[in-house]
Amino acid sequence: MLLRQDISKSLYSGLGAAHFALLFAIWSLLAYGHLVPASLLPTPGEVARTAIEMIQDGSLVEHALVSTFRVTSGFLISAVIAVPLGILMGTWKWALGFFEPMFGFVRYMPASAFIPLFILWLGLGEPEKIMVIFWGTFFQQVLMVMDVTKNVPLELIEVSYTLGAKGFSVFNRVIIPASLPGIVDTLRITFGWAWTYLVVAEIVGASSGLGYAIMHAARFGHTGKIFVCILTIGLLGMITDLIFKFIYNVLFAYQRRGT
Amino acid sequence: MLGGKGIKLRIQGVCKTFNGRRNDVEALQATSFEVQEGEFVTILGPSGCGKSTILRIVAGLTEPTAGRVLLDGREIKGPGPDRGMVFQSYTLFPWLTVRRNIEFGLELRGVPAAERHAISQHYIELVGLKGFEEAYPVSLSGGMKQRVAIARALANDPEILLMDEPFGALDAQTRLIMQEILLKVWEESRKTILFVTHDVEEAVFLSDTVHVMTARPGQIKETVQINLPRPRTYEMKDEPEFLRLKKRLLDLIRAESLKAV
Ligand SMILES: Nc1ncnc2c1ncn2[C@@H]1O[C@H](COP(=O)(O)OP(=O)(O)OP(=O)(O)O)[C@@H](O)[C@H]1O
Ligand SMILES: [Mg+2]
Numbered sequence: 001m002l003l004r005q006d007i008s009k010s011l012y013s014g015l016g017a018a019h020f021a022l023l024f025a026i027w028s029l030l031a032y033g034h035l036v037p038a039s040l041l042p043t044p045g046e047v048a049r050t051a052i053e054m055i056q057d058g059s060l061v062e063h064a065l066v067s068t069f070r071v072t073s074g075f076l077i078s079a080v081i082a083v084p085l086g087i088l089m090g091t092w093k094w095a096l097g098f099f100e101p102m103f104g105f106v107r108y109m110p111a112s113a114f115i116p117l118f119i120l121w122l123g124l125g126e127p128e129k130i131m132v133i134f135w136g137t138f139f140q141q142v143l144m145v146m147d148v149t150k151n152v153p154l155e156l157i158e159v160s161y162t163l164g165a166k167g168f169s170v171f172n173r174v175i176i177p178a179s180l181p182g183i184v185d186t187l188r189i190t191f192g193w194a195w196t197y198l199v200v201a202e203i204v205g206a207s208s209g210l211g212y213a214i215m216h217a218a219r220f221g222h223t224g225k226i227f228v229c230i231l232t233i234g235l236l237g238m239i240t241d242l243i244f245k246f247i248y249n250v251l252f253a254y255q256r257r258g259t
Numbered sequence: 260m261l262g263g264k265g266i267k268l269r270i271q272g273v274c275k276t277f278n279g280r281r282n283d284v285e286a287l288q289a290t291s292f293e294v295q296e297g298e299f300v301t302i303l304g305p306s307g308c309g310k311s312t313i314l315r316i317v318a319g320l321t322e323p324t325a326g327r328v329l330l331d332g333r334e335i336k337g338p339g340p341d342r343g344m345v346f347q348s349y350t351l352f353p354w355l356t357v358r359r360n361i362e363f364g365l366e367l368r369g370v371p372a373a374e375r376h377a378i379s380q381h382y383i384e385l386v387g388l389k390g391f392e393e394a395y396p397v398s399l400s401g402g403m404k405q406r407v408a409i410a411r412a413l414a415n416d417p418e419i420l421l422m423d424e425p426f427g428a429l430d431a432q433t434r435l436i437m438q439e440i441l442l443k444v445w446e447e448s449r450k451t452i453l454f455v456t457h458d459v460e461e462a463v464f465l466s467d468t469v470h471v472m473t474a475r476p477g478q479i480k481e482t483v484q485i486n487l488p489r490p491r492t493y494e495m496k497d498e499p500e501f502l503r504l505k506k507r508l509l510d511l512i513r514a515e516s517l518k519a520v
Contacts, residue, residue: 158320159350159408163364163415164340173367177354254354254395 042224047231050224059213064232067198067209070126074133074201075194078141079187086145086183091175096146103139111136112200124205136197141190148182149175181252188244195237267451268294268317268419273326275312286312288478289326292470294419294451301454301462303508304472305516310455312477314423317453318344330418340364343412347424349404351396357383357407358392364415382410385444402433406440413444419451426461438464439493446490459508463501464491471511474518481511 024044030036031043042050054060088095111132118135122128152175160174202211210229217225275287287309294300302310315321317328319338328335330342351360359366361379370378383392386406396404405425412420425441426434438461445452456462462469466485473480485504487495495501 153348153350155346155348155350156352158318158338159344159346160363161320161338162318162340162342162344162417162421163411164367169367173363174352177352180354252354255397257398 039221040223042227046224047227050222051228051231054225054228060228060232063208063210063213063229064236067202067211067233068236070129070201070209071133071191071194071198073126074130074197075137075191077130078134078138078190078194082138082142083145083183083187086142087149087171087175087179089142089146090149090152090179091171100143100146103143107139107143111197115200115204119205129201129206129209132201133194133197136200137190137194140193141186144186144190145179145183148186149179151182152178181248181255184244184248184251188241188248191240191244192237195233195240198233264296266293267296267298267331268453269329269332270294270313270317271327271329273313273316273323273328275309275316275321276324285476288476290478291326292479292482294453296451297449298467299445299452299454299465300468300470301456301466302470302472303456303459303462303512304477305474305512305518306457307475308472308515309475309477310457310472311423314344314421314453314455317419318342318421320344340368340415341418343415343417343420345405345408345412345420345422345425347427349396349401349408349428351399351404351407351411353396356393356395357388357399360396360407361411361414363411378414379410382414385413385447386410386440400433401429402437405429405437409441409444413448413450417450419453422452422454424455424457427456434458434461435493441465442491457512459505459512460496462508463487463504464493464496469508471508472515474515480515483508483511 027041028044031038031041038046051060085095085099089099090096114135115128115132118128118131122131156178157170157174160170165173198209199211199214202209203215206212210233214226214229217223217229270293271291272289273287273291274289275285277284277286290313292300302313304310312321316323317335319335319342335342352363355363358376358379361382362370362375365375365378380392383389386409388403388406388410391399391403396407399407409420409422409425426437429437442465454462454465463485469483469485470479471481471483472478483504487500487504
């Protein structure tokens with residue numbers, strides 16, 4: 001076996017499927033074999049039943065929609081600011097000098113630590129929840145976009161100068177298209193992180209959303225519901241990941257040979 | 260000697276010292292030379308002697324510490340489309356097809372699509388890339404990428420073409436073929452070319468004039484005229500006059516290379 005050597009596509013997806021099957025088998029063994037009490041670990045069957053119930057009474061879809069709205073809003077607001085600012089920081093040293101030290105500092109303050117302040121400032125409504133997700137996403141995002149832009153080869157910019165590009169056209173025709181693949185990838189990764197801030201955002205003062213549903217179920221010992229909600233978050237995250245990968249492959253087909 | 264139609268480029272007392280954090284690096288001592296219109300001039304020198312620095316100063320990408328560069332009698336300030344550049348590293352825009360890469364400068368100038376197309380087609384055929392118009396750089400070989408880079412610079416119709424070891428990253432065989440393609444292109448376009456290399460045979464084969472540089476901090480050590488007839492063919496590389504010139508340059512540069520290591 002040679003390291004990094006490619007393997008066939010079917011073997012690759014087979015390995016992934018095997019992991020899911022293995023985990024499922026262990027779970028079934030522990031739950032059906034009564035090795036772990038039912039109050040701590042629900043059986044797959046019970047989780048499936050709970051899922052069907054929650055779909056039928058509409059609560060799962062409602063929670064999922066509310067959560068998706070919050071995550072997407074926080075993420076989009078963050079991206080709208082982070083992408084242009086990151087590009088600017090990666091190209092113009094003035095912007096870099098002004099923003100980077102502060103962002104590097106704030107980045108290490110956990111978003112969850114700001115929740116009490118956000119509640120004081122914004123109340124318990126949607127703005128506060130979106131703010132938590134924004135806060136958790138923005139600083140990483142802007143620094144990653146900056147890094148992508150910084151890595152655009154200087155010679156690409158220089159050659160554009162010798163072809164007559166100047167001012168805005170250098171951004172427009174070189175820096176942005178050269179950074180775009182990295183930016184889309186950054187958006188994909190940070191969208192995943194935005195989901196992880198959801199539960200934190202919905203712990204306090206929420207009356208809907210998957211994070212709220214998890215906390216609520218825990219209070220009443222409904223482990224089945226907790227499982228359904230966690231699996232739903234995972235599924236939604238995976239779907240957004242696939243969407244981003246699809247967009248990436250369509251937009252940046254020029255990076256593959258034979259096109 | 261070809262040209263003689265007048266002086267295209269004047270480099271007057273240009274020198275460069277890079278100010279580092281710890282110490283300053285004197286890359287280039289005061290250097291002066293001229294390039295005639297339509298002339299093929301090569302700067303030949305050992306590694307690190309400041310060849311790229313000269314070219315980058317002419318391109319306007321690096322500011323000289325002192326001295327000035329005149330193109331058609333006007334002092335250059337910063338980079339511009341009148342001085343096309345081909346780098347050693349591959350600098351094609353990966354998100355553009357061969358054609359759009361070549362049309363990059365024309366698009367910036369707002370040349371109408373039909374005219375752009377005619378110009379890019381001409382250069383695509385000149386560098387022998389017919390059939391690759393819609394290919395993306397990722398699927399081109401190194402030699403093809405450099406041919407596109409040359410076509411892209413020429414399509415912009417610069418006053419002078421600056422080439423910094425454009426074949427340095429290519430294998431020996433491809434390199435020889437690229438030299439012949441470049442000569443063909445040059446004979447057709449009659450552009451003034453300022454070329455940088457550390458390959459002696461390349462310098463003799465391509466140039467009208469070769470400036471041999473000293474080791475860092477570089478300056479021109481000697482200027483050698485290459486009065487071989489044109490058009491040149493690879494068979495000429497075995498002729499006595501070619502070998503004599505090659506030996507002469509080798510002797511000059513060997514002494515400097517020994518100092519540079
Ligand atoms: N931006 C810079 N800052 C500091 N020193 C530099 C810089 N650019 C070049 N130098 C130094 O100046 C000297 C000349 O560099 P230059 O790139 O012009 O040499 P060269 O003749 O093109 O070499 P090579 O054959 O390696 O391409 C080198 O010693 C190099 O390390
Ligand atoms: Mg160099």
